[in-house]
Amino acid sequence: MAIRAVDFIAPAKALGFNTWAGVPCSFLTPFINNVIDDPEMVYISSANEGDAVATATGAALAGKRTVAMMQNSGLGNAVSPLSSLNWVFRIPILLIITLRGEPGLQDEPQHELMGQITGRILDELQIPWDWFPRQAEDVEGALMVANWQMERTGLPYALIMRKGSVEPAALNSRWSPRSAPAALAESDFYSNDAEMTRQQALRLVVEGTPLEESIVIGTTGFTGRELFAIEDRSNQLYMVGSMGCASSLGLGLSLALPGKQVLVADGDGAVLMRMGNLATIGAYGGENFRHLVLDNGVHDSTGGQSTVSRGVSFAAIARACGYGEAAEALTSAQLQSFLQGQSGPSLLQLKTKPGVPDELPRPDVSPRDVKQRLMHHLGVDVPWSAL
Numbered sequence: 001m002a003i004r005a006v007d008f009i010a011p012a013k014a015l016g017f018n019t020w021a022g023v024p025c026s027f028l029t030p031f032i033n034n035v036i037d038d039p040e041m042v043y044i045s046s047a048n049e050g051d052a053v054a055t056a057t058g059a060a061l062a063g064k065r066t067v068a069m070m071q072n073s074g075l076g077n078a079v080s081p082l083s084s085l086n087w088v089f090r091i092p093i094l095l096i097i098t099l100r101g102e103p104g105l106q107d108e109p110q111h112e113l114m115g116q117i118t119g120r121i122l123d124e125l126q127i128p129w130d131w132f133p134r135q136a137e138d139v140e141g142a143l144m145v146a147n148w149q150m151e152r153t154g155l156p157y158a159l160i161m162r163k164g165s166v167e168p169a170a171l172n173s174r175w176s177p178r179s180a181p182a183a184l185a186e187s188d189f190y191s192n193d194a195e196m197t198r199q200q201a202l203r204l205v206v207e208g209t210p211l212e213e214s215i216v217i218g219t220t221g222f223t224g225r226e227l228f229a230i231e232d233r234s235n236q237l238y239m240v241g242s243m244g245c246a247s248s249l250g251l252g253l254s255l256a257l258p259g260k261q262v263l264v265a266d267g268d269g270a271v272l273m274r275m276g277n278l279a280t281i282g283a284y285g286g287e288n289f290r291h292l293v294l295d296n297g298v299h300d301s302t303g304g305q306s307t308v309s310r311g312v313s314f315a316a317i318a319r320a321c322g323y324g325e326a327a328e329a330l331t332s333a334q335l336q337s338f339l340q341g342q343s344g345p346s347l348l349q350l351k352t353k354p355g356v357p358d359e360l361p362r363p364d365v366s367p368r369d370v371k372q373r374l375m376h377h378l379g380v381d382v383p384w385s386a387l
Contacts, residue, residue, distance in 0.1 A: 002167050005030035007136040009038070011143055012067070017094060018042060019059045019256065021052040022069030027098035027161055030169035031069060037173050042255065044284055045175075046248070047276025049074035053081045053156075054245035055280070056093045058252025061237075061371070063380040065147075066252075069096045072118040072160075073111060082125055082156060084241025085249070089371045090154030090387045094146055096132065097122075098161045105163060122158050129158035134165050154387035177283040179322045184315060190328040194351040196335075198294050199226045201352055204332060205265060205292065206231050208339030214261040215253060215374070219246040219270045221301035222356055223294060227265065228363040234377040240367055244273030247291060251281050254289040257378070261288050263339075268295040268309035275317070278347075282322030285345030291318070292338070293347065296354040304354060318347040 009031065020035050021044040022028065035043045046052035049070040056066035070078060075097060086093065101107045101115020122129045128149050133142045146157040202223070209216050216236045218224035224238030239246050247264050254262035271278070271293055281289065293314050298304045318326035325346035329335060338348040363370070368387065375385045 001134040002164055003134060003136050003139065004167050005034040005169050008133070008139050008166070009034050011140050013038075013041065015143055015147060016065040017067050019056065019064045019066040019252075020044070020069065021046050021055040021066070021252070023049050023052055023071070023074055025071035025098045025100070027071070027100075027163060027165070028069050028096070030166045031096070033169050033171040036171060036175060044252075044255075044280065047280055048274070049077040050081050050242075050245060051248040051274060051277045051280065053078045053093065054085060054242060054248035055252035057081065057086055057091050058249040058254075059256040060091050060093050061253055061375060061380070062256035062378065063375070063382050064256050065094070067094045067096060071098045072100055072114045075114070075118065075121055079121075079125070081242040081245050082127065085239070085245060086156050087126065088240060089367045090384065091371065092150035092154055092384055093156050094150070095127070095156050095158040096161060097158055099163070102162060118160060127156050127158050128153070129160055132159040132161035132165050134162075151383035154384040177322050178285075179282065179324055181320045181322055184313070184319055184326065188315060188327040189313065190330045190351055192330055194296070194353045195330050196332060196350075196352055197355060198223065198296060198352045199230065199357055200332070201294055201335060201350055202226050202265065203230055204335050205263065205339065206233070208336060209235070209261070209263055211235050214263060215257070217246050217250045217253070217262070217264045219243075219264070219266045221267060221270075222360065223265050223267055225360055225362060226357070229357070229361055232363070232365065234373045237370055237374050238363055238367075244270045246270060247281060248274070248277045251277070251285055251289065254286060255284065258286055258288055260378075261290065263290040263292060266291060266293050268293060268297065268314070269299045269307045271314055272307060272309065272312070278314075278318055278323075279321040281345050282318065285323070287324070287342065287344040289345040290338070290341070291323075291345065291347040293349045294352050295349050296352045298354045300354055300356055314349045315347060323347050
């Protein structure tokens with residue numbers, strides 16, 4: 001038995017599942033094609049499955065019901081945000097995961113092991129799951145159960161899709177990016193040593209992101225801790241895990257809240273870990289997205305090991321990926337100009353000095369409290385926001 005993609009998408013849309021992010025799989029083709037073709041729905045084509053999860057999670061923070069789609073071979077890419085973002089903060093999204101390598105069915109050898117353990121991985125991640133419905137009359141019930149589970153637990157819920165569950169559907173529209181790649185001018189590159197510490201830069205960030213107009217996402221490690229130490233504000237979220245996912249979380253949040261300025265305070269090591277998301281931001285990001293890369297050339301929180309950022313221009317990569325504005329910088333004046341800018345998505349690669357303030361505190365507010373506080377600040381009231 002197989003259903004039409006619209007048999008699932010229409011009731012999901014009626015329940016508010018209008019934001020979808022994912023990575024293609026042949027089993028998912030009818031779904032992706034139908035969502036792309038629907039002008040009332042949003043589809044973000046993510047560079048990898050972990051970024052799809054984080055982008056959907058960012059939109060969920062704004063109160064949206066969201067879906068992340070992936071092949072089970074990509075579930076490994078999503079383990080980090082599922083375990084250290086969604087689980088820690090209690091932010092639910094609906095997962096649709098295809099079952100390649102299902103035992104008893106012939107498939108490619110690279111899918112064999114994952115086909116045997118997909119359900120067990122979800123069990124270990126404490127993500128409740130069920131089989132994707134194969135009859136139209138079962139869809140509404142499956143969605144109601146999924147929604148009930150997510151609202152009750154604050155955890156993701158997964159539907160595992162077997163081969164042949166959905167009838168083929170053609171793609172009738174073509175997507176085009178918001179902006180074209182561009183090169184940096186010679187004046188956009190820096191040539192001297194850093195002038196500021198990360199903490200000095202973050203103080204300017206706090207000063208330049210008004211409480212009611214802005215949201216600030218601090219990447220995992222010392223960036224979030226220093227942001228907390230400077231001033232613990234209700235418009236800030238401190239990533240405590242899911243390294244590299246701050247920009248994809250911020251992208252989802254910025255798309256869901258176009259009236260708010262979203263600034264991601266990122267690090268060079270974190271950006272290097274999931275650099276494919278720069279292309280996704282360049283393609284989908286709006287004018288309200290600011291990406292600040294605090295580049296000190298080291299992994300500060302793990303002992304100061306060097307990253308390879310000395311040989312990388314994140315600004316040049318961002319412009320090549322379609323960011324509206326991007327530059328390298330050294331000074332407080334350049335940072336302040338970036339914070340006041342109006343053209344996005346924009347990126348500033350700010351060279352900073354390595355090192356950490358003495359006796360830097362850890363946040364004394366829990367991740368769940370940070371989530372609750374931010375959602376309350378944004379006026380978002382959904383059943384799981386208080387979990």
